[in-house]
Amino acid sequence: MIEPTRQLITAGNTAFLQHTVKQLLGYGWSVSHAVNAHKAIELLDKKPCQIGLIAIDPSTSILPLEIDSSPRLADISWIAIVERNELSHEKTREQIFNTCYAYQIHPIDARKLDTVMESALAMANLQGTHPIPTLSCLDDEYQIVGNSPTVQLLYRTIAKVAAANAPVLITGESGTGKELTAHAIHAHSSRRHGPFNVVNCGALPSGLIQSELFGHEKGAFTGANQRKVGIIENSQGGTLFLDEIGDLPLDLQVNLLRFLENLKVLRVGGLQEIPVDVRVLAATHVDLDVAVGRGAFREDLYHRLNVLQVRVPALKEHLEDIEALARFFFQKFSAEKPTKVCGFSHECLTVMRQHHWPGNIRELVNRVRRSMVMCEHRLITPADMGLERRHRLSRDVDTLQQIRDAAEYEAIRAALIRNKHNVMRASIELGVSRVTLYRLLEKHGIEKNGCHDERQAIHVSSR
Ligand SMILES: Nc1ncnc2c1ncn2[C@@H]1O[C@H](COP(=O)(O)OP(=O)(O)OP(=O)(O)O)[C@@H](O)[C@H]1O
Numbered sequence: 416m417i418e419p420t421r422q423l424i425t426a427g428n429t430a431f432l433q434h435t436v437k438q439l440l441g442y443g444w445s446v447s448h449a450v451n452a453h454k455a456i457e458l459l460d461k462k463p464c465q466i467g468l469i470a471i472d473p474s475t476s477i478l479p480l481e482i483d484s485s486p487r488l489a490d491i492s493w494i495a496i497v498e499r500n501e502l503s504h505e506k507t508r509e510q511i512f513n514t515c516y517a518y519q520i521h522p523i524d525a526r527k528l529d530t531v532m533e534s535a536l537a538m539a540n541l542q543g544t545h546p547i548p549t550l551s552c553l554d555d556e557y558q559i560v561g562n563s564p565t566v567q568l569l570y571r572t573i574a575k576v577a578a579a580n581a582p583v584l585i586t587g588e589s590g591t592g593k594e595l596t597a598h599a600i601h602a603h604s605s606r607r608h609g610p611f612n613v614v615n616c617g618a619l620p621s622g623l624i625q626s627e628l629f630g631h632e633k634g635a636f637t638g639a640n641q642r643k644v645g646i647i648e649n650s651q652g653g654t655l656f657l658d659e660i661g662d663l664p665l666d667l668q669v670n671l672l673r674f675l676e677n678l679k680v681l682r683v684g685g686l687q688e689i690p691v692d693v694r695v696l697a698a699t700h701v702d703l704d705v706a707v708g709r710g711a712f713r714e715d716l717y718h719r720l721n722v723l724q725v726r727v728p729a730l731k732e733h734l735e736d737i738e739a740l741a742r743f744f745f746q747k748f749s750a751e752k753p754t755k756v757c758g759f760s761h762e763c764l765t766v767m768r769q770h771h772w773p774g775n776i777r778e779l780v781n782r783v784r785r786s787m788v789m790c791e792h793r794l795i796t797p798a799d800m801g802l803e804r805r806h807r808l809s810r811d812v813d814t815l816q817q818i819r820d821a822a823e824y825e826a827i828r829a830a831l832i833r834n835k836h837n838v839m840r841a842s843i844e845l846g847v848s849r850v851t852l853y854r855l856l857e858k859h860g861i862e863k864n865g866c867h868d869e870r871q872a873i874h875v876s877s878r
């Protein structure tokens with residue numbers, strides 16, 4: 416974790432600010448004052464900072480800087496200082512809500528403000544400054560994102576099976592990343608410079624699959640005007656990924672089995688078998704065991720394909736990765752199309768961690784894409800993502816106790832994730848006893864399942 420810098424930028428009504436700033440110096444904040452947006456950006460170039468204090472002038476009732484005018488300014492967590500009666504203006508309330516992290520009523524209690532700023536700083540450090548953990552591939556397009564114990568286990572399995580040459584059966588729910596996993600296996604194998612070809616066994620008409628996979632000779636059947644080299648032959652020296660293998664018709668399962676046993680293909684209408692050096696990876700979201708049981712899948716082929724297995728976890732099994740994944744897709748889509756949106760609100764991240772994600776990572780990709788189109792503010796809200804809002808907003812928080820609770824909740828959650836859900840280690844890091852940490856877990860509704868099993872996920876129930 417990066418050490419937070421207690422650097423602060425201020426803007427707006429100086430009479431309001433003077434006294435406050437003097438007090439904040441006593442709390443260790445270094446302050447620079449910007450007279451306008453242009454000056455603020457200049458100051459940020461010289462002294463980067465994450466926290467801003469913005470005082471609303473009672474004579475205008477509007478924010479003195481157009482925060483949304485620049486991503487540099489929108490990136491700052493702003494805390495507004497406002498007179499209580501100013502909050503009766505709808506425009507003022509709307510501006511604060513859309514652009515600020517929190518607000519404080521004038522006259523300011525410096526201790527309370529320091530706590531709010533510290534919480535904003537901690538939050539800013541949680542979001543955005545640390546690198547997104549990935550399993551790097553040769554091609555950036557196929558990066559696997561995640562750092563949870565569950566995904567670490569996936570990385571290790573990928574590395575092990577990549578070093579072998581036997582077929583691999585990749586299983587997992589729809590949208591979990593089976594195809595991405597197949598890419599990663601290929602990219603980490605000695606075949607990485609060879610081709611990577613994909614056949615979706617469920618998408619091809621059954622009459623075409625045979626010649627698609629094995630090729631045909633000229634005149635082999637009506638309409639075969641030319642020789643066609645099949646995709647297996649075309650994968651020479653590389654990897655062939657057979658997606659939705661459970662949909663392969665039974666007659667072709669025999670041919671595939673024969674190929675896997677002798678690594679030779681016979682084109683349709685051909686007389687001579689052709690040796691091909693190709694590794695087969697197969698994926699399915701159906702339970703092949705069950706398919707074998709009801710006679711829809713050959714048992715011998717099942718065992719031949721199932722030499723090595725990779726199970727790709729559902730997103731609900733590694734919710735700790737949701738923030739990194741969401742930020743990864745956010746950055747990817749921002750690079751494709753520049754946006755004024757800066758990231759996800761704290762509440763949005765909380766709601767994301769509570770959603771069940773039946774569509775797994777594909778659902779997340781689509782929701783992030785949608786939210787970037789729908790978002791009208793600086794930060795993406797649960798509504799922008801089409802997710803239900805079940806909790807109070809952190810920016811609704813206005814008592815010191817509520818601010819402390821929110822900060823405490825975040826600190827505990829982050830410590831548990833950093834310590835791979837080991838309560839003992841997390842309690843040492845947080846400087847509290849294990850008993851106290853258990854009490855706090857109960858207070859915040861954070862359930863810890865199986866402290867001894869590092870692969871267990873933390874479940875956060877409704878607070
Ligand atoms: N760990 C991950 N990191 C980054 N992106 C991921 C990850 N897992 C999946 N994705 C992305 O999610 C989307 C779905 O992944 P993929 O197509 O590999 O899933 P699948 O399991 O093959 O789905 P289906 O069963 O529907 O065919 C893709 O856009 C992929 O890039």
Ligand SMILES: [Mg+2]
Binds near residue numbers: 593594658
């Ligand atoms: Mg797929």
